[in-house]
Amino acid sequence: MRLFLGQRAWMLQRATAVVLLIFLAAAAAMLLAGPPLSYERWHALATSPHGAVLIVVLFAALALHGWIGIRDIVLDYLHSPAVRLPLLGLIALVLIAIVIRVALTMAAHFMTAG
Amino acid sequence: MSAGGEEEDVRISIYRFNPETDAKPRMQDYDVMPEAGDKKLLDALMRLKTVDDSLSFRRSCREGVCGSDAMNINGRNGLACLTSLAGLKEPVVLRPLPGFPVIRDLIVDMTQFFAHYHAIKPYLINDELAPERERLQTPEERDRLNGLYECILCACCSAFCPSYWWNPDKFIGPAGLLQAYRFISDSRDTATAERLAYLDDVYRLYRCRTIMNCTEVCPKSLSPSHAIERIRLALVRESS
Ligand code: SF4
Ligand code: SF4
Numbered sequence: 001m002r003l004f005l006g007q008r009a010w011m012l013q014r015a016t017a018v019v020l021l022i023f024l025a026a027a028a029a030m031l032l033a034g035p036p037l038s039y040e041r042w043h044a045l046a047t048s049p050h051g052a053v054l055i056v057v058l059f060a061a062l063a064l065h066g067w068i069g070i071r072d073i074v075l076d077y078l079h080s081p082a083v084r085l086p087l088l089g090l091i092a093l094v095l096i097a098i099v100i101r102v103a104l105t106m107a108a109h110f111m112t113a114g
Numbered sequence: 115m116s117a118g119g120e121e122e123d124v125r126i127s128i129y130r131f132n133p134e135t136d137a138k139p140r141m142q143d144y145d146v147m148p149e150a151g152d153k154k155l156l157d158a159l160m161r162l163k164t165v166d167d168s169l170s171f172r173r174s175c176r177e178g179v180c181g182s183d184a185m186n187i188n189g190r191n192g193l194a195c196l197t198s199l200a201g202l203k204e205p206v207v208l209r210p211l212p213g214f215p216v217i218r219d220l221i222v223d224m225t226q227f228f229a230h231y232h233a234i235k236p237y238l239i240n241d242e243l244a245p246e247r248e249r250l251q252t253p254e255e256r257d258r259l260n261g262l263y264e265c266i267l268c269a270c271c272s273a274f275c276p277s278y279w280w281n282p283d284k285f286i287g288p289a290g291l292l293q294a295y296r297f298i299s300d301s302r303d304t305a306t307a308e309r310l311a312y313l314d315d316v317y318r319l320y321r322c323r324t325i326m327n328c329t330e331v332c333p334k335s336l337s338p339s340h341a342i343e344r345i346r347l348a349l350v351r352e353s354s
């Protein structure tokens with residue numbers, strides 16, 4: 001639990017922000033250089049092993065960063081435990097589900113493509 | 115009437131509330147004629163007090179040392195004794211420190227504020243054998259306390275901090291955190307690790323969003339947000 005409290009969360013928020021910034025810069029570079037974006041290009045990226053791992057990392061960083069941010073808003077403004085706990089649980093579940101879904105989609109391709 | 119003839123009436127609109135008799139607060143307008151030598155807002159309030167002695171506010175030193183006359187002046191927290199009458203937009207609107215429970219008129223309940231202050235253990239902790247004379251510091255070690263020890267605990271900063279408004283019971287607030295850092299950075303204090311461990315909490319320290327209202331408003335020109343940043347960095351160093 002300490003991972004999501006106090007100093008650890010603060011560090012995690014900054015670390016994931018750096019990861020997201022790097023992705024943003026990479027995406028900008030991809031858009032500026034190279035051929036225009038197309039389905040084929042996205043598909044090639046998502047089906048390359050490196051691309052697939054990077055996409056999972058991106059979503060994991062996004063979910064962690066989002067979790068700390070949303071959690072902070074809830075801790076600031078919603079003070080009733082009866083509202084707060086279910087809401088935080090729901091948000092956590094949705095974020096975890098998103099990451100699992102992305103990871104499964106990426107993995108599924110490699111399973112079938114074998 | 116003023117003998118100088120240069121001074122003009124100052125219109126002041128003051129938040130009035132007496133919980134024993136009033137159902138809800140109201141604003142009351144006063145016109146006050148400053149006399150020669152009345153330079154600060156507190157001087158005008160003292161004149162008003164002679165006219166309407168039901169008007170309640172705290173004050174003591176009248177020179178920015180005791181921290182008791184903090185109030186919200188035209189939307190900004192400050193000390194009445196350090197605020198010049200000249201240059202104040204009229205009517206001068208005076209309210210109690212925002213976010214603090216009102217006891218009466220401009221007097222607020224500081225109990226919680228001081229509870230946070232006491233919780234950070236605002237005294238030197240050193241269990242080593244005391245030297246025969248004082249515990250010495252190098253000039254550099256002493257310099258580290260500058261910008262920290264001058265805090266007069268007026269609460270202008272904490273009462274201007276949105277994070278403190280939302281969680282005044284759990285967030286220590288800029289004043290308490292500045293004081294905490296004053297002891298963390300003291301070379302004679304040996305409880306740094308315990309102090310940091312106490313602050314490593316999602317509420318006590320990490321409600322701060324670096325909004326920097328605190329630094330902006332401090333009447334002693336101190337920077338609680340800088341102190342908070344230093345505590346965070348100390349925690350990072352501690353954990354790595
Ligand atoms: S830091 Fe400044 S504003 Fe805050 S309590 Fe101390 S003197 Fe007052
Ligand atoms: S910097 Fe932190 S303590 Fe200061 S006003 Fe902002 S949130 Fe409050």
Ligand code: FES
Nearest residue numbers: 175176178181195
């Ligand atoms: S009266 Fe003491 S600080 Fe203003």
